Amino acid sequence: MLTQYHIEIMLASLGGRLSPRAMSVIVQANINQDRLAGQIGHDEFHFDNNAFDKSYAYIGEQRALAVSSLKSGDADSAWKAFGRFLHAAQDFYAHSNYITLWVNRFEGKSLPPPPEVDPMDPDLIHSPDLRSGKVYYPFELLYFFPRTRALSLRILPRDSHAWMNLDSPEQGFKFDYAMHAAIKRTVIEFEKMTGGFSEEMCRLFLDNKNR
């Protein structure tokens, strides 16, 4: 997803739950995953290239790091790890065909509106048809420039990131479903992580005292 949408997802899902200071560190760590050095060779940051196992392992590892950092009183490292793995969880809906598989279930019926999307349907998450966009370098780079976007789409196959992504509203109606799924998933990840926190860890992580 483009940076502005990651920020929008973070505010829509977690705005008001943590202090502005905490939110700022988390959001910065989230969007920093899309820096150039985080794009190349890091499929697990973005659920690219069908790297599902690697991406889930990355989320688990960063979640564990967030928890261990908090236990040692280091909220800053915990916020950064949380922001990093939320980026991956959000990109899942933009870079895989999860939303397409969900929408396709309603063929011939009326499609529920985007806020009703289910972000965690186990049958779809484990579907043999689940795929994510392959990144074909260097042609994929042409996709990011307006002048060469059409050319890149002529060159790149249908299973490429360029064809499959739901990174912005330009990609059509499914983008709204990806946004709502990412917002809901972010709340789920927040609740999953903080659910196991002690009172002291909650105080450190939410940072509410400093408001």
Ligand SMILES: [Zn+2]
């Ligand atoms: Zn990304």
